[in-house]
Amino acid sequence: MSEHTPTQLPITPELQSLAARLLKLDDLLISCMRCGFCLATCPVYGATMKEADATRGKIALLEYLSHHMTNDAEAVYDKLGRCLLCGSCQTTCPSGVRIMDIFLHARGIVRDYLGLSSTEKFIFRGLLARPGLFNALLGISAKFQGLFVKEADAALGTSKAPMFSSFIGERHFPRLASEPFHSKTPSLDEAAGSSGLRVAFFPGCVTDKIFPSVADATLKILRKHGVGVFLPDNLACCGIPALSGGDISACQTMIRHNLNLLRPGKFDYLITPCATCASTIKEYWPKVSEGFAPADQELIRSLHDKTTDITAFLTDVLKVSLPVREGGGKRVTYHDSCHLRKSLGVFSQPRAILKSLPGFEYVEMAEADRCCGSGGSFTLKHYDLSKNIGQRKRDNIAAVKPDTVAAACPACMMQLMDMLSQNGDAMKVRHVAEMYAETL
Amino acid sequence: MPINPALAKEFENVVGKEQVFTEEADLQSYSYDAAVLAPVRPAIVAAPTTQEQLCKTVRLAYENGLPITVRGSGTNLSGSTIPQGNGIVILTNRVNKILEINEEDLYAVVEPGVITAQFAAAVAAKGLFYPPDPGSQSVSTLGGNIAHNAGGLRGLKYGVTKDYVMGMEVVDYRGELIKTGSRTVKYVTGYNMAALMAASEGTLGVFSNIVVKLVPPPKASKALLAEFDDVNKASETVAGIIASHVVPCTLEFLDNNCIRYVEADTKAGLPVDAAALLLIEVDGGHTQLVEEDADKVMGVCRKCGSTNIRVAQNAEEKFKIWEARRNALPALARAKPTTVLEDATVPRSQVPAMVAAVNAIAKKYNLEVGTFGHAGDGNLHPTILCDRRDKEEFARVEAAVDEIFDVALSLKGTLSGEHGIGKAKAKWMEKETNRATIEFNKNLRLALDPKMLFNAGNKFV
Secondary structure (H helix, E strand, O other), X not given: OOOOOOOOOOOOHHHHHHHXXXXXXXXXXXXXXXXXXXXXXXXXXXXXXXXXXXXHHHHHHHHHHHOOOOOOHHHHHHHHHOOOOOOHHHHHOOOOOOHHHHHHHHHHHHHHHHOOOHHHHHHHHHHHOOHHHHHHHHHHHHHHHHHOOEEEEOOXXXXXXXXXXXXXXXXXXXXXXXXXXXXXXXXXXXOOOOOOEEEEEOOOHHHHHOOHHHHHHHHHHHHHOXXXXXXXXXXXXXXXXXXXXXXXXXXXXXXXXXXXXXXXXXXXXXXXXXXXXXHHHHHHOHHHOOOOOHHXXXXXXXXXXXXXXXXXXXXXXXXXXXXXXXXXXXXXXEOOOHHHHHHHOOOHHHHHHHXXXXXXXXXXXXXXXXXXXXXXXXXXXXXXXXXXXXXXXXXXXXXXXXXXXXXXXXXXXXXXXXXXXHOOOOOEEEEHXXXXXXXX | OOOOHHHHHHHHHHHOHHHEEOOHHHHHOOOOOOOOOOOOOOOEEEOOOOHHHHHHHHHXXXXXXXOEEEEOOOOOOOOOOOOOOOXXXXXXXXXXXXXXXXXXXXXXXXXXXXXHHHHHHHHHHOOOEOOOOOOOOOOOEHHHXXXXXXXXXXXXXXXXXXXXXEEEEEEOOOOOEEEEEOOOOOOOOOOOXXXXXXXXXXXXXEEEEEEEEOEOOOOEXXXXXXXXXXXXXXXXXXXXXXXXXXOOOEEEEEEHHHHHHHHHHHXXXXXXXXXXXXXXXXXXXXXXXXXXXXXXXXXXXXXXXXXXXXXXXXXXXXXHHHHHHHOHHHHHHHHOOEEEEOOOEOOHHHHHHHHHHHHHHHHHOOOEEEEEEEHHHOXXXXXXXXXXXXXHHHHHHHHHHHHHHHHHHHOOOEOOOOOOOOOOOHXXXXXXXXXXXXXXXXXXXXXXXXXXXXXXXXXXX
16 A cells, blocks of 8 residues: 555645544454445445545544545545444444444544534533533523424424524524423432333433423333333433544543433433444443443443443333324334444434334335434534435335334434424324333 | 636536536546446536437547547446546436337337336346346346446346347447437348447447347246355366256356355355355246256255255245345455455366366465356456455455466456456457457547547557
């Protein structure tokens, strides 16, 4: 790999140190054999057909950056950001490259070199790591949003805000809840119920502030099935926005904050209705726990084993009987959240729940496991691309003519609502837990 | 070498500003393909989206003397899409429409950037069959398949990509569209240039619209797995099956090393002491015929000394039987960082000699190797596992690959069954043929490419 066109940029000591830090990923990077199988499933590549948008391109660029075969760190970081972290590539990679590990660490290393923008610093360090301030700020926004937004699609319950298009684009979004979940239910500390189980409940930011009804539904399910709930007050974000933004240290602050709150509560499982929170706690917390106190590392390891999403908890742990209902009804289809299906391997569970619901007929859409294009902060930074990817999802949904689109991830739900609303589709987007809770 | 900005602007005028890449990071991402070779950054990349843009892009590049590398998805294993430093990469992956699937006359017309598996699925949705199934089909383009005459698992019965090309339009060095072939079964009105284009590796022109043949799909199939304690017995079985006038649609081989790697990776319960496995599938138009063929195959396996035979009784078991073959490349690829996947091909009867030679060479150079492949085609994939960062080891790998080629040629075989020559094996071409052949092919090339700009440095050099 040595006979390579030299790059234009001078190699500064800072670049040398960047390359040296990236070289620590060399053992991971080298396992990519450039077969290109990731191109087949990458949603971003599917939309742009640009090699640098696919995993193979990004891994090659990181390898070149670490070997001074290119020195344009900013461009490489820009390419790294054009990734939903959906993990689709990892499911088709024959060499088993640990792609998510590479991307999360590389984002951190290159971000360190380039420095965080002031907005990112404010969001990751000032806001997300301080749940009190974050809640207060969004609480005020919720009260005043009525002044700026107007209805976009009544069936979906979406709004738009033309005054702020420069900031939020032409997005159609669900409004901030007038009463977030944490205001109604700041904390819980119940004994194990008839099931003999006690769980920690991690609602997640989007559930708390946009879809409190999903948190209520989850609590209803747990109580109906005799599960005691432990909910510490003042939980912070799970950390994924900071982690994907390359601010590993802010992510670690959030993890430590949450660990301290979770530590005292003895519980059998940690339950969340958010696919992204579940996969972050289960898969990513252990990956960024280097340097943590042994007790914290131990807790992270036990959370890895205990964390699960509400649909898998219902079927796999509570073993709720879910007979398939025949007889038709309103049409419901299901969108696989990447963080549930590709990270946690949960896909049959939510379907089993939906197929058991009285009054519904389950229909499978094409490419149900293809990413919706949300990617959390991805949609904020690359709205056009996100919309392009989302349109394919919308078209697959529309083709099966459902009355309701179910998902088990609040971030996906927001994206689906936006895409359907933009297309003027009169259908509902609901969390599987909400639909199941209604039958109880 | 940076491109002249005025020329870059001209390309933008042809294909649109968004479809021309000159930034460092973008150029770097077109510097490699799946071959284990040094990357070379091109000067510019252009991505036409229509046939007209494709023609104009070729003309502009040729007039300005830019070495031209055409790239579909960049999955080839021979380095044939690694560009020249002062050259242009012309992407065909956005010229990707299926223009027609003709169910009456059993052909389809496609643009070169259509993805193989997506095309096969679209054809299957109409109740028809496009058999070529290269390993990279989920991402490879049909244009790239033709440029490398891609094979796959179904070669023995159904043939390879070239057997499905009925005609095409080729963009020549002037940017003009040349027509060859036809939508008819019979065609004798011109040189058979469509056949010439198969395996031309981007050296003769740029493919545009392609007419491919379709066939009715088999209505029934049956898969079985046979274990052997001796590679020779497996090879005799292959010969015996053909001699019994059964042509399986797939007849795959795994050697002992490969079986061990797969078992270590998957814990699927494979017989790690077996010298070889044959995975055999027969298909046809009628269940009874297929059953009879499967019985014949089993008879041959027993007669040749197979120690154990497993027959799939349903779709699930069939999926399970094929698991070992599906996992062959992943298991080998996961064992070590670098996977050097070769495809030297020998006459079917020479498979045991080839496997023995590969293992002897690996031992001589102290390298890890696993061999799997298409036994019915004599097309083996000796796969050397190494770490390209270890220069001393990689020198041994290169020496071993050279010897593997020597053996393949001495067994009256060929350098490459389906991966192509590209940059990786160009220096070997004269050894397989002779000087006169190289000169002849270069003259042919010069007639179609007077400035030698189409994929210079590949195939015949």
